[in-house]
Amino acid sequence: MWVRTASERDLQEINSLLVATWHDTYDTIYGAEKVNEITGIWHTVSVLKQRLAQPNSEFVVVDTGERICAMAFASTQDGKLVDLHQLYVLPDVQGQGAGGQLLDEIKICFPEAKRIWLEVEETNHKAVAFYERKGFVECGRTADCGEPGSGIPALIFELVLD
Numbered sequence: 537m538w539v540r541t542a543s544e545r546d547l548q549e550i551n552s553l554l555v556a557t558w559h560d561t562y563d564t565i566y567g568a569e570k571v572n573e574i575t576g577i578w579h580t581v582s583v584l585k586q587r588l589a590q591p592n593s594e595f596v597v598v599d600t601g602e603r604i605c606a607m608a609f610a611s612t613q614d615g616k617l618v619d620l621h622q623l624y625v626l627p628d629v630q631g632q633g634a635g636g637q638l639l640d641e642i643k644i645c646f647p648e649a650k651r652i653w654l655e656v657e658e659t660n661h662k663a664v665a666f667y668e669r670k671g672f673v674e675c676g677r678t679a680d681c682g683e684p685g686s687g688i689p690a691l692i693f694e695l696v697l698d
């Protein structure tokens with residue numbers, strides 16, 4: 537498994553990864569219908585393509601040589617505070633280090649960063665445990681996870697970097 541920057545030819549596979557991982561993670565929380573609705577808006581190839589072109593951002597994947605098994609997308613406005621918007625590992629690959637590898641890569645990609653922020657669903661216990669293991673602490677809550685007006689509540693976690 538190695539980490540590399542995503543490219544346009546990866547986007548269909550990343551869409552499939554997000555759809556599969558979202559259903560596995562969130563069907564029991566939001567319901568499958570809501571997950572279909574969200575992934576149909578947030579994870580289309582055209583939305584992913586916009587992210588690929590976004591300035592001051594990093595879009596990275598873990599490649600096994602046979603498939604893409606994990607992805608992460610992060611951005612910053614001032615270089616100091618990094619927003620980790622997405623970190624998803626395919627269900628059958630979770631717990632094998634891919635998420636940790638991507639988090640390490642994001643830190644390397646933003647060498648001036650002082651803090652990393654992210655939003656995480658409170659009952660997504662696996663992700664909460666992962667972030668706490670990696671040193672993140674809860675620092676707030678949002679009523680609009682993902683985008684203004686989403687109406688999806690979430691915790692805000694922060695990692696303070698050395």
Ligand SMILES: CC(C)(COP(=O)(O)OP(=O)(O)OC[C@H]1O[C@@H](n2cnc3c(N)ncnc32)[C@H](O)[C@@H]1OP(=O)(O)O)[C@@H](O)C(=O)NCCC(=O)NCCS
Binds near residue numbers: 561623629635670
């Ligand atoms: C959360 C997620 C990104 C973690 O990635 P991962 O590849 O499964 O995690 P890793 O194997 O890299 O684990 C890294 C560390 O976290 C720990 N960890 C991972 N999952 C854990 C869990 N459920 N409970 C406790 N510790 C956990 C590991 O023990 C490991 O510790 P170490 O560095 O001391 O060895 C991944 O499981 C995932 O994609 N989950 C579903 C989607 C999701 O919830 N994404 C986050 C949305 S905010």
